[in-house]
Amino acid sequence: xxxxxxxxxxxxxxxxxxxxxxxxxxxxxxxxxxxxxxxxxxxxxxxxxxxxxxxxxxxxxxxxxxxxxxxxxxxxxxxxxxxxxxxxxxxxxxxxxxxxxxxxxxxxxxxxxxxxxxxxxxxxxxxxxxxxxxxxxxxxxxxxxxxxxxxxxxxxxxxxxxxxxxxxxxxxxxxxxxxxxxxxxxxxxxxxxxxxxxxxxxxxxxxxxxxxxxxxxxxxxxxxxxxxxxxxxxxxxxxxxxxxxxxxxxxxxxxxxxxxxxxxxxxxxxxxxxxxxxxxxxxxxxxxxxxxxxxxxxxxxxxxxxxxxxxxxxxxxxxxxxxxxxxxxxxxxxxxxxxxxxxxxxxxxxxxxxxxxxxxxxxxxxxxxxxxxxxxxxxxxxxxxxxxxxxxxxxxxxxxxxxxxxxxxxxxxxxxxxxxxxxxxxxxxxxxxxxxxxxxxxxxxxxxxxxxxxxxxxxxxxxxxxxxxxxxxxxxxxxxxxxxxxxxxxxxxxxxxxxxxxxxxxxxxxxxxxxxxxxxxxxxxxxxxxxxxxxxxxxxxxxxxxxxxxxxxxxxxxxxxxxxxxxxxxxxxxxxxxxxxxxxxxxxxxxxxx
Numbered sequence: 001x002x003x004x005x006x007x008x009x010x011x012x013x014x015x016x017x018x019x020x021x022x023x024x025x026x027x028x029x030x031x032x033x034x035x036x037x038x039x040x041x042x043x044x045x046x047x048x049x050x051x052x053x054x055x056x057x058x059x060x061x062x063x064x065x066x067x068x069x070x071x072x073x074x075x076x077x078x079x080x081x082x083x084x085x086x087x088x089x090x091x092x093x094x095x096x097x098x099x100x101x102x103x104x105x106x107x108x109x110x111x112x113x114x115x116x117x118x119x120x121x122x123x124x125x126x127x128x129x130x131x132x133x134x135x136x137x138x139x140x141x142x143x144x145x146x147x148x149x150x151x152x153x154x155x156x157x158x159x160x161x162x163x164x165x166x167x168x169x170x171x172x173x174x175x176x177x178x179x180x181x182x183x184x185x186x187x188x189x190x191x192x193x194x195x196x197x198x199x200x201x202x203x204x205x206x207x208x209x210x211x212x213x214x215x216x217x218x219x220x221x222x223x224x225x226x227x228x229x230x231x232x233x234x235x236x237x238x239x240x241x242x243x244x245x246x247x248x249x250x251x252x253x254x255x256x257x258x259x260x261x262x263x264x265x266x267x268x269x270x271x272x273x274x275x276x277x278x279x280x281x282x283x284x285x286x287x288x289x290x291x292x293x294x295x296x297x298x299x300x301x302x303x304x305x306x307x308x309x310x311x312x313x314x315x316x317x318x319x320x321x322x323x324x325x326x327x328x329x330x331x332x333x334x335x336x337x338x339x340x341x342x343x344x345x346x347x348x349x350x351x352x353x354x355x356x357x358x359x360x361x362x363x364x365x366x367x368x369x370x371x372x373x374x375x376x377x378x379x380x381x382x383x384x385x386x387x388x389x390x391x392x393x394x395x396x397x398x399x400x401x402x403x404x405x406x407x408x409x410x411x412x413x414x415x416x417x418x419x420x421x422x423x424x425x426x427x428x429x430x431x432x433x434x435x436x437x438x439x440x441x442x443x444x445x446x447x448x449x450x451x452x453x454x455x456x457x458x459x460x461x462x463x464x465x466x467x468x469x470x471x472x473x474x475x476x477x478x479x480x481x482x483x484x485x486x487x488x489x490x491x492x493x494x495x496x497x498x499x500x501x502x503x504x505x506x507x508x509x510x511x512x513x514x515x516x517x518x519x520x521x522x523x524x525x526x527x528x529x530x531x532x533x534x535x536x537x538x539x540x541x542x543x544x545x546x547x548x549x550x551x552x553x554x555x556x557x558x559x560x561x562x563x564x565x566x567x568x569x570x571x572x573x574x575x576x577x578x579x580x581x582x583x584x585x586x587x588x589x590x591x592x593x594x
Contacts, residue, residue, distance in 0.1 A: 045094055048111045053088045063092055063106060071106030078108060080133035080145050082173055091115065112148030119147050120188055124178040132176050132190060137166050144176065144190055151178075157191035160200065203235035211270050211277070216284070221261045229253050231265055231279055238277035240265060245281050247288045247321030249307050256281075288321030289362045298354050302366070306348045314344045316352060316366060323364070326352055330367035333374055333408025343368075375408045376449050383409070383441050383451065388458065393435050401427045403437060403453065411451030413439060420456045420463065420531075421495045463528050466496055470523050470533055475540060478521045480505075480513055488513070490521055490535055497533075498523075504536035513537060 054070065055062035061073045061084070071092060078084045093110035123130050132146040134153070142153040153176070155163060163169075180189040219231035219238065228241045245256045257263065265279040296302070304318035313327040328340040344350065352366035375382070383389065383405065391403035391411065401413045418430050431437055443452035470476065470492070478490035478498065487501040500521065505513040513519055522543075525534035 045097060048091055048093050048114050050089050051092045051106070053084065053086050053090060056084065056086060061108075063090060063108075065092060065094075065104075065106070067097060067104050069098075069102065069104045071104040073106050073108045077148075080131060080173060109148045116147035116149045117186075120149060120151075120178055120181060124181055127177065129175050129177060129195065130190075131173060133173050134169050134171065136170055142166060142169060144174075146176065146178075146188065146190060149186075149188055151176075151188035151190045153190050153192065157189075157193045160193055160196050200235055207233065207236045208270065208277075211267055213267055213269060215267045216264055217267065218262060219265050219279070221257050221259050221263070224253050224257065224259060226252070229257055231263075233277070236277065238265065238267070238270075238279040240279045240281050244268065244279070244283065247282050247285065248317065249315075249323070287362075288319060289359060292319060292322055292359070296354070296357065298357055300354050301351055301371075302354060303349065303351050306344050306346050306350060309341060309344065309346055311339050311341075313340050314350075316350060318364070318366075324352070324354070324366040325364070326350075326366045326368060330355065330365070330369055333369050333372070333376070334404065334410065369408075375406060376446060379409070379444060379446055379451075383444070385441050385444060388438065388440050390436050391439050391453070393431055393433050393437055395433060396427045398426060401431065401437070403439065405439075405451070409451070410449075411439065411441075411453040413437070413453045413455055417442070417454035417456055420459065420461060421497065423489075423497060462494065462496070463531055466494070466533075467526065467528050469494070470496070470498075470526050472523050472526055475520050475522050477518065478535065479518045480515050483515045488515075492521075492533070492535075498535040499533070500535045500537065504538045506538045508541045 049065055051063035051065035051071065053061055054064050056075070059075055061075055061078060062070050063073060064070050073092065078090075084090075090108055091111040092106040092108055093114060095105040095107055095110070097104055099105055122128070130146060132144040132151065132153075135143045135145055135150070137143075138152070141155045142158070144151045144153045155166060157179070158166070158169065174192055175195055176190040176192050177194045178188060179191045179194060181187070217233055219233045221229055222232040222237060223230040226242075228239050229245065231238045231240060240253075242250050242253055245253055250256055263281065264284060265281055266283045267277065268280045268283070269278040270276065302318045302324070304316040304324070306314045307317045307323065308315040311328075313325050314331075315323045315325055317323050326340075326344070328338065328343075331340065331343040332338070350368060351371065352368045353370040354364060355367050355370075356363070356365040358364070389405055391405045394402045394404050394410070396402070398415075400415050401418070402410060403413060404410050413427075415424055415427055418424055418427065422430070424430050437455060438458055439453040439455055440457045441451060442454045442457065445451070476492055478492045480488045481491045481497075482489040487499055488505055490498045490500060492498050498521065502512065504524075507513055507519075519537050520540055521535035521537050522539045523533060524536050524539060525532070527533075
């Protein structure tokens, strides 16, 4: 202070009071206190104000807010701001202007919490990048201190890549974006991944804008899936579909590439809007059909491995990336339908003959039955007419049984050639599929590859014997096994069957014979060629009655001059009988033809 100022008088000094000896001490103290108080800032407890950092150490931060004393705040309340330095202005919350020790109590954390919600909402609204301190791990993610608020950082939002060890992030200060706020529960969700994605998105746009179809780029295998491989092209991902990995068939992409492998790929297509990039690997290699032996031709034999099976055939890889189809019809000389799985399976090594070859269409058909002799070339020698064999039943139709004598040699047993005596409605009544049956060759149609076979021909025709047993007029015991509107089928001895019309089923007491009844029947017709026996139960007692009537007439004699008494004539077939027999004949003949 200058000498002039030291000696200058006090303008408002009360000299009169001084002369009277009056003291100004008490008054000056009050005025000084008033002056001191007015020189300090006006503060209230529980409010937020700003202060200046005047000192920092490892444990505390000293802040001056213009009060009677400086406030001390724990350093850990500034962990989110590792760049804090002396002279910085910070927000503080006044807990107490003067505690028992006369100390000003401040809190930076509460000051931030008081204003943090406005700042957090503003950050969300403005898509602002904020700074936060990762405090600790929690279930599913991390706890982050943002403006003094504990926000949740999901594990999936830490990075674009999956994170295995969360602990390495604890204690770090990072940049985040607020992605969600629950005002009711005061919950805040932040993301660091969003920042990375925004940066990657910009890189993607720049990379995609420079892409061209046919361009060859180097990439790194990022992920392998069952349907293809994702390639990192340096900020943007592309997909190599499984069909574009190799010219040959690929069952699992991991058989071709591995994670983190670097390789060259070609751009096949890309969609800038959908951000999809289709890549190819096999396109950088020559097509295997172009490298196929130029001397290979139809009729040559090739070896390969079955790589795919379908119901209609098998695909065989005869060279890397070159496949041929063996249709099921070219697997066997057999004519009946079968599945390709009956002959081959994936992984089988086979030899086949080239049937067709188109290098332009890159197609090849193969056959394996051609490697075996066609059995129909020598059919007359191995299966001459009249020869007897054992065959396996394959399937049925309404008119017969299809059997297989050997692979490629099939034959048909007509339903009429199954049995001499049984009337068979459907072949499955006689034998089951898969069973063996003895047959005799009846006819050979080499041109159409057909054999007519018979089973009943293995036995003599019993009708030659039946002709002597079931003579017209002979009586035999029979059982009614089936009743129809037109009559009944009767089972006779020796396994033969006969037929009786309703009129001939009437018993002596006037009732009609029923199913399962066992009665005597008289043969009234025998047809060897049609294999038909017509029977009658009624005729037995009717003929006896007529015989007794004739006998009684002879015993009584004839009076002279009287007209001769008419002798009861043998019952003749009526028009109705003829009609029924005609229908029966047509029915039996039709059954015989079937």
